Structures are given as structure tokens and as C-alpha cells.
Amino acid sequence: MNPSAAKPGRLRNKVLGAGAIGLLALGIWIGSWLPEWGLGGRRGVDDPGTETADLPSTPPVTDGVVTGVGAVAVRTPQESESPPPFVTVMIHGAGFQLPRNPGRDVRTLPPPTSEHFEPATLEEVVTQAKQVPGNAEGIKVLILRHKSATVGARDRLQKALLDAGLKTEQLHQLTGYVD
Numbered sequence: 001m002n003p004s005a006a007k008p009g010r011l012r013n014k015v016l017g018a019g020a021i022g023l024l025a026l027g028i029w030i031g032s033w034l035p036e037w038g039l040g041g042r043r044g045v046d047d048p049g050t051e052t053a054d055l056p057s058t059p060p061v062t063d064g065v066v067t068g069v070g071a072v073a074v075r076t077p078q079e080s081e082s083p084p085p086f087v088t089v090m091i092h093g094a095g096f097q098l099p100r101n102p103g104r105d106v107r108t109l110p111p112p113t114s115e116h117f118e119p120a121t122l123e124e125v126v127t128q129a130k131q132v133p134g135n136a137e138g139i140k141v142l143i144l145r146h147k148s149a150t151v152g153a154r155d156r157l158q159k160a161l162l163d164a165g166l167k168t169e170q171l172h173q174l175t176g177y178v179d
Contacts, residue, residue: 085135087128088142089157090117090178091149096125096157106142112179114146122156126164140166143173 088106090097090113097117099106109116125141134140141161145154154173161171 085133086139086142087125087132088144089120089125089129090114090144090146091153091157092117092119092146093148094150094153096120096122096153098125098128106144113144114179122160125157126160129161129166130164134170138170139172140170141172143171144178145174145176147177147179149177 084102088099088102092114096119097114098120100116100118104116106113129141132140143154143157158171162168
């Protein structure tokens with residue numbers, strides 16, 4: 001007697017099991033491309049939150065020292081707070097903005113990032129860029145772009161900085177947009 005003839009559902013069960021595993025794998029693969037779905041290992045394709053690895057590496061600067069006893073704490077400014085080693089400038093529309101608190105690390109700002117910046121002239125940006133020493137990688141200007149940033153503003157900023165004596169290697173522009 002033929003063994004396959006005795007168990008007619010055996011081949012069908014194997015095919016159904018393989019098909020179920022294939023559909024599961026296809027679902028996981030498709031889910032990894034959708035924002036907020038999948039196994040959680042990857043964020044959405046257009047998510048601006050993935051740009052943090054693009055920032056120059058500098059230690060975060062605190063804006064004070066917390067002192068106090070128990071649940072009561074008082075924030076006092078540091079005696080020798082050093083300025084940041086580079087200038088962070090945001091291109092917002094056709095204009096420029098500088099951080100309200102330049103000592104803060106951009107990576108630690110709560111969203112929306114643009115609320116932590118205030119309007120500035122191109123001359124102010126160039127003046128500050130010439131005064132900073134630069135970080136360990138030689139970056140003197142970190143350029144962020146708001147969703148409303150124009151190409152003309154970026155070109156004006158880059159031309160003004162290069163005309164002021166900065167080198168292209170001293171400018172670092174993030175690839176994504178900020179809110």
C-alpha cells in the first residue's frame with residue numbers, strides 16, 4: 001500500500017502551512033514600511049525624527065545647576081557657562097532664525113523646534129559664525145530648515161558665510177526638515 005494514499009490530507013496541510021508562513025512574512029515586510037506599524041524597529045519613511053544622527057557630536061550644555069534639598073529645587077545659573085562651539089541657524093521661509101537659548105543642544109529641544117528660535121538678520125548670523133571656534137569636527141554653522149524654507153534663503157546664507165571667510169567644510173546642513 002502506498003503511504004501517501006493512506007494520508008490524503010498530509011500534502012494539503014504542508015501547502016497550507018507554507019502558505020500561512022509566507023503570508024505572515026509578507027505582512028511583516030509590508031508593515032515595516034508603514035509608519036507606526038510593524039515590529040517597531042523602524043519609524044515612518046518621512047519621519048523627521050530620524051535626522052538626529054545627522055547632528056554634529058557635541059555634549060549637551062545645561063542652562064544651570066539644580067540645587068536644593070528634598071522635593072524643593074532651585075535652578076541657579078552656572079558661573080562659567082561656555083558658549084556653544086557652533087552657531088545653529090534655522091532657515092524659516094525667506095528669513096533666518098537663531099536659538100533663544102544658544103547653550104541648549106538642538107537634539108534636546110521639545111517639538112516644535114521652531115518655537116525655540118527667534119528671527120535674526122543675515123548679518124547677525126554671519127557675525128556669530130565668525131566668532132565661534134567650531135566643534136571637534138570643525139563645524140562652525142549648523143543649518144536647520146523649516147518646512148517653509150526657501151532655496152533662495154539657503155543660497156543667500158551659504159553665499160554670505162562663504163564670502164565671510166568660512167569654508168564649505170565648516171557648514172553642516174541637516175537633510176530633513178524641522179517643525
